[in-house]
Amino acid sequence: MAEDFAVRMVDITKTFGHVTANNKVYLELKKGEILSLLGENGSGKTTLMNMLSGIYFPDSGQIYVDGKEVVIASPHDAYALGIGMVHQHFKLVDVLTAAENIELGLPGGPVVDRKAVAAKVRQICERYGFDVDPDKKVYDMSVSEKQTLEIVKTLYRGANILILDEPTAVLTPQETEKLFAVMRNMRDDGKSIIIITHKLNEVLAISDRVTILRKGEYIGDMETAKADARSLTDMMVGRTVTLNIRRDTPIDPQRRLEIRNLTVKDAEGVTRLDSVSLDVYAGEILGVAGISGCGQKELLEAIAGLQGTVSGSSVKYRPTGPEGPAEELIGQTPRSIAEKGVRLAFVPEDRLGMGLVAGMTLVGNMMLKEYRSGKSPLVERRHPHDMAQKIVRELDVVTPSIDTPVRKLSGGNVQKVLVGREIAMEPTVLMSAYAVRGLDINTSYTIYRLLNEQKRRGVAVIYVGEDLDVLLQLCDRIAVLCGGRLNAIVDGRTATKEEVGYLMTYLKKDREAGA
């Protein structure tokens, strides 16, 4: 029996500090099958696979390859056992060619026999239907070509067990189809493949079996043939947890932002946000749910004037309701938006790299958005100084002084400083991205309280979140993004966790038809 399994991972536990990333996780991969590893963000999928590929070492548990217990202490050990992993972020050297990247790091003399490498690469390509030019430089390659190269690289090194970490996240639907075709070819050739994903339709389309993780725990596995999107969602998101977050009924909600056909393409021409249209009301909290990288960042940054958009996109700001005057935000810079009197607060995901200046003091950071005010060429420090003191006092920021660089503050205190500053500008629109990520319970509740206060003040609040329990108990409405598209807007009071989880992972058919 045991020999049927290419890999068995038993009781694997891995902790980082006080965070348990994997708790007694169990996984088995049969020979010649495609296994989906399914779970939400932070459910421990990548951590588990990193232990199989030798990047992390488990705290406890056993790994069996081909029925024998093994110790995988480095990626070298993993390759020796025929295990290769293609990471989400490619590990390629831009200025080298495909063949050079493949050869890089392999034992051998100082001279590379390019012809031999190229010949072997071609052989692998023909066998599985890949399309790789060995002499092409990586910087000339598209994302999909780079990914193909990564897969060929692992095969070249003799991998029999392949791990693909969210391979479709960067691909177009056509490229995804192509990838699935070669995956099937590899399986038919006897390779065993694990694909990490949180897209249900892909799980159903490509895999033979699926293993589900949730919050670092092993939930179960099943044959894909016996599974459907509903049952998988239920296993993935689990039962609802009651959090007791306060939620008032919105008072006189007026339309404040009209987002129409908002489309964003990244530098490589991949559509990140696909004609999203929705309204944001004053006096409500609009939740934005979605698997990470489904256009949340682009949505907020486009509104803030930080992100170029495709023509036809529009975001109209109506400070006094749907009949009042409107200001078009698209095509403006953050500065011109502020100068037009639009009080747009933005708590970005990258707190220290975007929202704050890490090396500056609290006072220096308070000035970030208002330093320009006034005609004097000198900066005014009196007001930011008072503001910093007020925020420290009112939000219980733990800091040696207001002249301490924010870099030295803990994550929760950094976020209090950032949110405090944004609220101090008395915004009319407040956007937040993953506002409670990494924060302890108390700080999280402080943030919820602040957001609710803003809602009561009549601010239009946008809350991009990842924890469905929080989204469902904090937000009045929830817009669900899936692959850059607006899949649905649901009522936060009546929607269920399963429903939102399903909408996050499964694009509605009528919308897919347009793709």
Add this chain to the structure above:
Amino acid sequence: MTKHEPFIHIARRDGLAWWRAWLIRLAAAVLALLVSALFIYSLTKLNPVKVYAAMWEGAFGTPRRAWITARDASILLCIGVGLAPAFMMRFWNVGAEGQVLMGGCATAAVLIYCGRSLPTAALLGIGLVVSLAAGALWGVVPALFKAKWNTNETLFTLMMNYIAIQLTCFLVAKWENPKGSNSVGIINQQTQAGWFPAIAGKQYLLNVIIVLAVAVGMYLYLKYTKQGYEISVVGESENTARYAGISVRRVLIRTMAISGAVCGLSGFIAVAGASHTISTSTAGGRGFTAIIVAWMAKFNTFVMILIALLLVFLEKGAIQIASQFHLNDYASNVVEGIILFFLLGSEFFIQYTVRFRSHKNKKEVAPS
């Protein structure tokens, strides 16, 4: 898995009281003098104390020597002050050499072409303006390319130096005086037109006054103005700058114009206020030495004064001991090198603390 604690453990210090940092620097200076003394004695059998006294003599022994030291230190300081805003912005301007030369060439052109027709005050006024403009131009070009095409500013500013050097060679050949000397000679030697006037009988006092004014001005600019604030934000994180509505391109170009202009001003002072000639050695590597000045001072222009003085003192002292004790030039360079090595090295011990493995706490180390 057992993991061995490394023999030496280097950890980042979490901020050091300013006086302790200066204590470390002082200790480094003392150590440098001791090691140099050992070196001097073991090689030359000279009394190190006498050698040090000679160094002091060389830099400050007579009023004239002291003024020359002050003159040279002020030019070095001026270049360092010019580099400060660029470095604060994390823009690695290594093109001060070229920016100084361009300022110098512009000044020399004014003195040569207008020296007979205009009074000194006008010559100095025009020279000041054109040297600022020439330096700014040499600073802005790499900034423009960086803003537009994200070119690497280190290579770009470095290569601009060579263009400036070649341009200077060309101008020297053009302005050659007398013909065939391959040098410009002293410009307006008879009339002293366009030379810095002596103030209170001190020939170089004006140099020192101008540079100190620029140093104070730059300190205030970086610390108290909105533009200075923008420079700090852009230097820390371009993403945050964009988020705050700061136009990174504009700050980049504006700051490099200022940086280049101040370096150009150094060229103006070097030509009109010091050497009264132009050659490729008008900058003489000081564009690079000033990088050390700016960095060791952490861009604090007041600390830069001390460091510029120290470096020039070392240079003058080295020349003195070389001639007084008939030492080879290289011997004095070695002394200079030892002192710089210790001072720069001390910055490491200010940033980091070094712990050696001890048996006592070996068990406390948690396996990782």
